[in-house]
Amino acid sequence: METEPKNIHRQNIQRPVKQQALKALRPEKPFLIGVDSDGCVFDSMELKHKECFCPAFIDCFGFQAVGKPARETWEFVNLYSKTRGLNRFKAVVEAIRRLNERPEVRAGLGRVIATDELETWIASETRLSETVLGQYIQAHRNELQSDSILLQTLNWSIDVAEAVKKIIHDLPPIAEARTALEVLSADADCMVVSQTPCADLIREWNEHDITRFTRIIAGQEQGTKSEHLALAAGDKYAENHVLMIGDAPGDHQAAAENGFLFFPIVPGRERESWGELLNQGLPRLFEGRYAGAYQDSLLTAFHDSLPETPPWITHS
Numbered sequence: 001m002e003t004e005p006k007n008i009h010r011q012n013i014q015r016p017v018k019q020q021a022l023k024a025l026r027p028e029k030p031f032l033i034g035v036d037s038d039g040c041v042f043d044s045m046e047l048k049h050k051e052c053f054c055p056a057f058i059d060c061f062g063f064q065a066v067g068k069p070a071r072e073t074w075e076f077v078n079l080y081s082k083t084r085g086l087n088r089f090k091a092v093v094e095a096i097r098r099l100n101e102r103p104e105v106r107a108g109l110g111r112v113i114a115t116d117e118l119e120t121w122i123a124s125e126t127r128l129s130e131t132v133l134g135q136y137i138q139a140h141r142n143e144l145q146s147d148s149i150l151l152q153t154l155n156w157s158i159d160v161a162e163a164v165k166k167i168i169h170d171l172p173p174i175a176e177a178r179t180a181l182e183v184l185s186a187d188a189d190c191m192v193v194s195q196t197p198c199a200d201l202i203r204e205w206n207e208h209d210i211t212r213f214t215r216i217i218a219g220q221e222q223g224t225k226s227e228h229l230a231l232a233a234g235d236k237y238a239e240n241h242v243l244m245i246g247d248a249p250g251d252h253q254a255a256a257e258n259g260f261l262f263f264p265i266v267p268g269r270e271r272e273s274w275g276e277l278l279n280q281g282l283p284r285l286f287e288g289r290y291a292g293a294y295q296d297s298l299l300t301a302f303h304d305s306l307p308e309t310p311p312w313i314t315h316s
């Protein structure tokens with residue numbers, strides 16, 4: 001039995017909902033708009049990654065001896081490349097893969113780091129959260145070595161959560177994003193589509209009184225972003241009536257996999273992007289002039305803004 005109310009609306013959300021609540025969402029408006037949180041509504045990516053995720057990454061995985069390339073690699077994977085916005089556990093695998101490729105890191109550590117155990121867990125699960133990882137570790141505790149990457153990853157995630165709680169506050173949403181949320185929620189059901197833990201999302205959205213523009217908040221505990229959109233939208237909305245707003249290629253992918261529209265918030269140009277949404281994107285969406293040439297031009301500019309190749313790889 002589900003205990004969550006079917007329609008969560010215009011109230012301060014206090015608790016995370018179960019994945020089933022997304023499916024139970026009933027349309028109140030003709031459009032559904034999914035909005036990413038970090039790096040999109042909140043200009044929080046630099047602060048979160050540089051002050052919370054990256055220091056814990058260096059500490060918990062023992063990268064002190066290669067601190068400089070470890071920092072550079074973490075920031076490239078999570079802030080300055082096409083993998084920006086990746087789920088935190090997938091980001092660990094990606095960052096370590098790139099670190100293993102760096103000769104100065106292999107020399108500094110005297111080894112490459114195996115990520116097999118972590119990859120096996122990731123492949124087995126779509127709700128990639130700290131709680132689910134803890135349960136998996138508990139179930140496999142007899143097979144794991146004391147230096148298992150799964151234990152390191154759990155400790156890292158716990159440290160990140162503590163740092164986020166301590167450091168990430170008094171960080172208001174981008175002004176144009178707040179305005180856009182207010183405007184779009186008049187004509188669209190709005191939901192948060194994020195890979196951040198729900199407790200952090202609820203705290204951050206409540207702190208700045210913007211939860212009232214949303215119907216539901218979905219984080220890493222409710223599955224992937226693609227799942228959030230698929231479950232909440234179902235076949236409840238007409239074609240070209242579902243839009244995802246995000247700052248990462250993964251946000252675009254989540255929309256594209258479901259055949260939904262996408263509006264990019266370009267990293268480094270967040271305020272201009274929200275302004276574009278207010279002036280052009282939303283009117284076009286509501287008038288049925290969004291898909292096609294307009295969306296294509298936004299997507300081209302967005303994908304051109306994020307590199308694939310790291311700066312430490314030089315082409316001869």
Ligand SMILES: [Mg+2]
Binds near residue numbers: 038039040247
């Ligand atoms: Mg984001």
